[in-house]
Amino acid sequence: MIPVASQPTQRIALVIQYLGTHFHGWQWQPKQRTVQEEIETVLKAVLGFPVRIHAAGRTDSGVHAAAQVAHFDAPMMVPAHRWADILNARLPADVLIRASAAVSSTWHARFSALWRRYRYLLYTDPCPNLFVRPYSWHYYHQPLDTDVIQSALDPLVGRHHLAAFHRAGSKRPHSWVDVQVAECSRQGAFVAIEVQASGFLYGMMRLLVGLLVQVGRGLRSPNSFTELWLAQRREEVKYAAPAQGLCLLRVGYPDFPFPPEVWFDNQPAFCFPSLPEFPEVT
Secondary structure: OOOOOOOOEEEEEEEEEEOHHHOOOOOOOOOOOOHHHHHHHHHHHHHOOOOOOEEOOOOOOOOEEEEEEEEEEEEOOOOHHHHHHHHHOOOOOOEEEEEEEEEOOOOOOOOOOOEEEEEEEEEOOOOOOOOOHHHOEEOOOOOOOHHHHHHHHHHHOEEEEOHHHOOOOOOOOOOEEEEEEEEEEEEOOEEEEEEEEOOOOOOHHHHHHHHHHHHHHOOOOHHHHHHHHHOOOHHHOOOOOOHHHEEEEEEEOOOOOOOHHHHOOOOOOOOOOOOOOOOOOO
16 A cells, blocks of 8 residues: 655556456446446555546447546555556456556546547457457348448437437436447448547447447448438337447547557457368368
């Protein structure tokens, strides 16, 4: 424990990675394991008193983060860059602090953020693979047309009322979202859907992907997809994609103390090399 007297404080920003598989989301919940609880428990053990940590966004149960951002206030007796090592020495194996740095006392991980970016990964090969299963939705039932999915995504860019992709239980008073980027791409058997927005509604990405799969299969046209969310027909959005395919990729700020290599693109892109020619098995 670090001895703490009456010390001036500084605000510390963190870039955090976590594997969401065994977490019940970011935010504290009674009798549930959460990322916030793990980090705050370590901070209390180090400092000797409770410290609240504030994140850029609250990921749901099972969702991963490649570069979540959070902040807390701590005594200045500890150099800001040292907090990453201090925390990593005590955190469990499925949480990692990429870096720590001092920020101004008015900087806020949530309210200073300009955007968040999520990636959803689908694995479409019929043969399952243990090494990608924790990070993707194994969706092999029907081929997915990524060009058609992109056509459905294009009208989402802009400021829209997206109540059709807003799960019940949220305390957010409205469903307006400023979508800046909406992209679908394929690398071999992997299909990635990325959305960047000012903020995300509760359950938005998983509901969005669940409906886009219908578009990619040809069960719904891009026009009907757009008409559905424009008309706010939430009752027609029945299925959410599984949590393990979703990752908070990064968060953007106008004044960020970390270099791009710390926060920009930390989730590896899955791809497999082309197979060599083998003789036919008879």
